[in-house]
Amino acid sequence: MTVVTHPESDVRARQGGTLxxxxxxxxxxxxxxxxxxxxxxxxxxxxxxxxxGLVGESGSGKTTVxxxxxxxxxxSGGRAVFDGVDLFALSERQMRTCRRRLQxxxxxxxxxxxxxxxxxxxxxxxxxxxxxxxxxxRRERIAELLTRVGLNPxxxxxxxxxxxGGQRQRIGIARALAVEPEFIVADEPVxxxxxxxxxxxxxxxxxxxxAHGLTMLFxxxxxxxxxxxxxxxxxxxxxxxxxxxxSRRVYANPRHPYTRALLSTSPVxxxxxxxxxxxxxGDIPSPLDPxxxxxxxxxxxxxxxxxxxxxxxxxxxxxxxxVACIRQAELAA
Amino acid sequence: xxxxxxxxxxxxxxxxxxxxxxxxxxxxxDGVSFSVRRxxxxAVVGESGSGKSVTxxxxxxxxxxxGRIIGGRILYxxxxxxxxxxxxxxxxxxRAVRGxxxxxxxxxxxxxxxxLFTVGDQISEMIxxxxxxxxxxxxxxxxxxxxxxxxxxxxxxLDDYPHQMSGGMRQRVMIALALACTPSLLIADEPTTAxxxxxxxxxxxxxxxxxxxxxxxxxxVTHNLGVxxxxxxxxxxxxxxxxxxxxxxxxxxxxxxxxxxxxxxxxxPDASRDRGAAGERLRLNPIPGNVPNVTALPAGCSFAxxxxxxxxxxxxxxxxPLVAAExxxxxxxxxHEAL
Ligand SMILES: Nc1ncnc2c1ncn2[C@@H]1O[C@H](COP(=O)(O)OP(=O)(O)OP(=O)(O)O)[C@@H](O)[C@H]1O
Ligand SMILES: Nc1ncnc2c1ncn2[C@@H]1O[C@H](COP(=O)(O)OP(=O)(O)OP(=O)(O)O)[C@@H](O)[C@H]1O
Ligand SMILES: [Mg+2]
Ligand SMILES: [Mg+2]
Numbered sequence: 001m002t003v004v005t006h007p008e009s010d011v012r013a014r015q016g017g018t019l020x021x022x023x024x025x026x027x028x029x030x031x032x033x034x035x036x037x038x039x040x041x042x043x044x045x046x047x048x049x050x051x052x053g054l055v056g057e058s059g060s061g062k063t064t065v066x067x068x069x070x071x072x073x074x075x076s077g078g079r080a081v082f083d084g085v086d087l088f089a090l091s092e093r094q095m096r097t098c099r100r101r102l103q104x105x106x107x108x109x110x111x112x113x114x115x116x117x118x119x120x121x122x123x124x125x126x127x128x129x130x131x132x133x134x135x136x137x138r139r140e141r142i143a144e145l146l147t148r149v150g151l152n153p154x155x156x157x158x159x160x161x162x163x164x165g166g167q168r169q170r171i172g173i174a175r176a177l178a179v180e181p182e183f184i185v186a187d188e189p190v191x192x193x194x195x196x197x198x199x200x201x202x203x204x205x206x207x208x209x210x211a212h213g214l215t216m217l218f219x220x221x222x223x224x225x226x227x228x229x230x231x232x233x234x235x236x237x238x239x240x241x242x243x244x245x246x247s248r249r250v251y252a253n254p255r256h257p258y259t260r261a262l263l264s265t266s267p268v269x270x271x272x273x274x275x276x277x278x279x280x281x282g283d284i285p286s287p288l289d290p291x292x293x294x295x296x297x298x299x300x301x302x303x304x305x306x307x308x309x310x311x312x313x314x315x316x317x318x319x320x321x322x323v324a325c326i327r328q329a330e331l332a333a
Numbered sequence: 334x335x336x337x338x339x340x341x342x343x344x345x346x347x348x349x350x351x352x353x354x355x356x357x358x359x360x361x362x363d364g365v366s367f368s369v370r371r372x373x374x375x376a377v378v379g380e381s382g383s384g385k386s387v388t389x390x391x392x393x394x395x396x397x398x399x400g401r402i403i404g405g406r407i408l409y410x411x412x413x414x415x416x417x418x419x420x421x422x423x424x425x426x427x428r429a430v431r432g433x434x435x436x437x438x439x440x441x442x443x444x445x446x447x448x449l450f451t452v453g454d455q456i457s458e459m460i461x462x463x464x465x466x467x468x469x470x471x472x473x474x475x476x477x478x479x480x481x482x483x484x485x486x487x488x489x490x491l492d493d494y495p496h497q498m499s500g501g502m503r504q505r506v507m508i509a510l511a512l513a514c515t516p517s518l519l520i521a522d523e524p525t526t527a528x529x530x531x532x533x534x535x536x537x538x539x540x541x542x543x544x545x546x547x548x549x550x551x552x553x554v555t556h557n558l559g560v561x562x563x564x565x566x567x568x569x570x571x572x573x574x575x576x577x578x579x580x581x582x583x584x585x586x587x588x589x590x591x592x593x594x595x596x597x598x599x600x601x602p603d604a605s606r607d608r609g610a611a612g613e614r615l616r617l618n619p620i621p622g623n624v625p626n627v628t629a630l631p632a633g634c635s636f637a638x639x640x641x642x643x644x645x646x647x648x649x650x651x652x653x654p655l656v657a658a659e660x661x662x663x664x665x666x667x668x669h670e671a672l
Contacts, residue, residue, distance in 0.1 A: 057529035057530075057531060057532075058500075058529050164623050166623065194380040194381050194556065194624070195380070195556070195558075195597060195600050195601055196380060196596065196597065196600050196619055196620035197619070197623065198600070198619075199600035199601075199602070199617040199618065199619035199620070200619040200621075202602065202617050203616050203617050203619060206614055206616065221529065221530070222602075223530075224601070224602045224603060224604065225602050227602070227604040227608075228602040228603070228604050228607045228608065228614065228617070229602075229614065248612050251604065261531060262530060262531065265530045265531050265533070265534035266530045266559070267530070267533070267557065267559030267560050267562065267563050268559050268562065268603075269558040269559045269561070269562050269586065269598060269601055269603075270562055270586060271562040271563075271565075271582045271583050271586050272583060272586075273562070277534060279531075279534045279535055279538055280531045280534075280535070281535075282485075283499040283501050283502060283532070284499070284529075299531075
């Protein structure tokens with residue numbers, strides 16, 4: 001037997017087995033006129049030591065997925081098996097202990113830090129709840145965390161308003177790292193930042209990920225950020241997964257019409273780039289009353305009658321590459 | 334008054350707009366010059382706090398105190414061919430220009446839309462305010478405007494209130510409102526920043542198409558260089574209240590004559606550069622540090638503290654002037670030749 005080593009398999013071999021497996025995750029929110037299907041039957045896996053990007057337009061359910069995984073909101077259905085344990089089956093008390101292993105970094109560096117707390121108390125909140133460090137050890141740990149995210153240990157006694165957006169995001173990251181988690185949900189951690197500062201934070205995330213073997217779900221709507229940072233990507237639309245797979249594959253060969261539209265309309269800084277753009281008509285439908293069958297069909301340039309009849313099943317089109325479109329095979333041809 | 338070149342619609346000359354904040358002064362716009370020709374799109378690009386919005390608001394004369402134009406001129410060619418300096422125009426005369434000849438759209442549609450009136454009434458009002466037509470004609474025109482910005486079922490949508498529409502649709506209504514009197518100049522301040530890329534692409538397409546139809550000029554304010562590459566003819570790069578580089582769009586993306594512009598382009602994630610041959614992640618190239626505070630700018634060049642090309646002269650006053658590094662390519666850098 002010949003063993004063909006593909007450059008990708010190298011990278012993949014160094015990464016471990018599945019750390020988190022999300023299966024059929026659903027979340028509905030009650031609304032005045034019915035139920036908002038914010039997340040509907042979402043499944044994906046994250047291998048240990050990898051970064052998975054979660055992309056999609058506003059309202060597609062990305063934040064809801066992230067919050068359900070940490071049980072910051074209660075999922076309506078499905079499982080999330082983390083290192084062999086279904087997080088959704090844990091009691092609240094069990095979940096509290098488990099939360100040491102899973103942390104979150106929020107999108108808005110301005111509203112996500114309590115303005116009345118000093119940086120040291122923000123960072124050590126989780127240390128304190130889990131009774132992990134006191135006195136001199138606590139001070140030392142805070143200084144070490146601040147250094148690790150590129151801040152000065154002397155900043156510990158200051159308040160959030162004394163920092164710029166990028167510095168605040170570093171504080172948010174230090175807070176998440178305080179309890180040495182294995183898994184971090186980063187919910188648009190750089191979206192509110194200027195590009196020059198965004199690159200600083202992305203480098204920091206990359207360094208920390210390498211140094212600690214962190215596993216991460218990275219939520220974003222900037223596709224080029226995800227392409228540079230993430231090992232795999234999950235594309236959501238209106239609460240559902242349209243396509244998922246290794247980033248290189250999905251970006252080089254997007255198979256879902258929605259992924260193609262997203263990639264072709266994401267602006268690139270090159271005025272000479274003459275791309276064939278798929279400009280979608282219309283707006284995202286209301287999640288209160290999503291279209292039947294494929295939820296994307298109302299904006300899809302390739303929709304046919306059958307698309308309204310069945311919810312497209314997830315079909316494998318390559319290693320770990322899955323597409324939910326009944327026409328994917330003929331469209332690829 | 335000096336003559337404007339025949340095809341120039343707007344010429345900003347050494348504009349200075351400051352905010353007096355107690356004992357400190359925010360020099361938000363400090364000596365900005367550029368011009369916009371007929372049918373041309375000029376993009377003003379720069380990071381948060383660089384003075385893009387203060388520049389647009391100065392041109393619209395919509396600054397709120399303590400913001401004040403303390404120097405420079407804003408020459409504008411009116412539709413009748415006469416020339417005015419907006420910086421000195423009495424408010425009454427400005428009202429005939431604002432909304433009618435120069436219109437503005439914002440990032441947040443609700444800054445221009447009134448939640449209490451239907452979109453049809455708002456567009457009709459705008460037309461009635463500036464033109465001698467009757468109600469029925471104004472409403473018919475409002476409907477045509479909604480069709481122009483591709484709102485489906487325009488007749489029915491006229492009677493909708495803004496909150497009944499999606500974000501992208503509200504943005505299009507705001508554009509319809511801005512274009513109702515066929516302005517010569519449209520100032521668009523981050524009109525697509527809050528929108529998803531698919532909706533952003535619709536709006537950019539729409540603006541390009543309308544520009545070709547109406548022949549208006551656009552001053553497009555954004556921090557997104559990807560959007561600049563798609564829409565601009567000419568690019569003005571701002572940093573800490575000043576223009577640091579200006580050039581035609583293809584030229585600017587090809588070769589930068591200011592280290593800030595070069596740094597901005599280098600730090601945008603780009604997998605063809607930021608991934609290795611085997612797909613491994615490489616580090617990005619951030620610009621170190623942060624944008625300086627415009628109430629306490631350092632001596633010399635404002636970018637010196639973050640600049641990889643810095644030399645002694647850069648941190649001394651007076652700072653570098655904006656000079657032609659090449660034909661039609663301006664740079665405010667002592668070392669533009671070394672770049
Ligand atoms: N607490 C809530 N109550 C009711 N509906 C909600 C709630 N939270 C979210 N939703 C709805 O669920 C859907 C998914 O929202 P979510 O915030 O997860 O989207 P997202 O992909 O994170 O969007 P964005 O890019 O704007 O952050 C939206 O339609 C939203 O309005
Ligand atoms: N009303 C105000 N009072 C005091 N300072 C102000 C005021 N408005 C603007 N400034 C200051 O002027 C500078 C330029 O602001 P401006 O809003 O023009 O930035 P911008 O380039 O539009 O940034 P952004 O990308 O964040 O919109 C900033 O430093 C800001 O703090
Ligand atoms: Mg979100
Ligand atoms: Mg602004």
